[in-house]
Amino acid sequence: KNQVEQSPQSLIILEGKNCTLQCNYTVSPFSNLRWYKQDTGRGPVSLTIMTFSENTKSNGRYTATLDADTKQSSLHITASQLSDSASYICVVSAWGNDYKLSFGAGTTVTVRA
Amino acid sequence: DTGVSQDPRHKITKRGQNVTFRCDPISEHNRLYWYRQTLGQGPEFLTYFQNEAQLEKSRLLSNRFSAERPKGSFSTLEIQRTEQGDSAMYLCASSPSANSPLHFGNGTRLTVT
Numbered sequence: 421k422n423q424v425e426q427s428p429q430s431l432i433i434l435e436g437k438n439c440t441l442q443c444n445y446t447v448s449p450f451s452n453l454r455w456y457k458q459d460t461g462r463g464p465v466s467l468t469i470m471t472f473s474e475n476t477k478s479n480g481r482y483t484a485t486l487d488a489d490t491k492q493s494s495l496h497i498t499a500s501q502l503s504d505s506a507s508y509i510c511v512v513s514a515w516g517n518d519y520k521l522s523f524g525a526g527t528t529v530t531v532r533a
Numbered sequence: 534d535t536g537v538s539q540d541p542r543h544k545i546t547k548r549g550q551n552v553t554f555r556c557d558p559i560s561e562h563n564r565l566y567w568y569r570q571t572l573g574q575g576p577e578f579l580t581y582f583q584n585e586a587q588l589e590k591s592r593l594l595s596n597r598f599s600a601e602r603p604k605g606s607f608s609t610l611e612i613q614r615t616e617q618g619d620s621a622m623y624l625c626a627s628s629p630s631a632n633s634p635l636h637f638g639n640g641t642r643l644t645v646t
Contacts, residue, residue, distance in 0.1 A: 424575075451632065454634065456637075461639070461640075462639045462640070463537070463638050463640055464576070464624075464635075466636075469632070471632075509575050509576075513632065518631040518632060519566065519583075519588070519589060519631070520578055520581070520589065521578065523575030523576050525573065525574050525575050
């Protein structure tokens with residue numbers, strides 16, 4: 421069964437600090453991995469999408485890494501801002517089944533002033 | 534606003550009633566997805582359309598659920614004889630092609646009393 425596990429479940433950080441979120445997956449055969457940001461009460465918004473051949477991708481203060489050998493990804497948030505408070509969801513796609521994405525449960529990040 | 538729009542944003546209904554939700558995808562996107570999300574969880578796949586063809590339905594989609602996408606434009610999701618367990622956020626997303634990021638609407642929050 422294709423699964424995506426995220427850790428930690430939640431974290432609290434002070435404004436201006438950095439943090440790293442983890443994603444482990446068992447989806448096979450792997451096609452791509454995506455990170456989404458979901459504000460409370462709103463739909464997820466795409467941050468990054470990486471294929472097998474990419475091991476890092478940035479979007480502003482967000483940097484995602486991918487190790488397809490160990491089936492792990494991380495999302496690093498640099499110099500956090502209050503607006504970074506949200507749930508961050510890791511999503512993995514399998515070849516031949518690109519419409520049936522596997523979603524993690526998300527990591528809830530709270531940034532405090 | 535040319536994003537994905539969903540209507541209504543909130544729906545409160547009594548158990549046993551029927552409800553229908555609408556999704557208007559980004560106009561040039563031929564792929565449309567419905568997901569269900571409960572608190573603290575990632576979205577769960579319900580169904581997928583490519584143009585007007587419904588290509589996949591999740592086992593989660595019982596016979597009380599039906600989705601349509603006439604003419605390959607907007608889509609509707611109907612739930613008949615609602616149950617309290619149907620209470621969730623129903624998210625619609627669209628994309629132009631495989632391996633493209635999904636663009637989500639802000640969802641319809643259903644509460645069944």
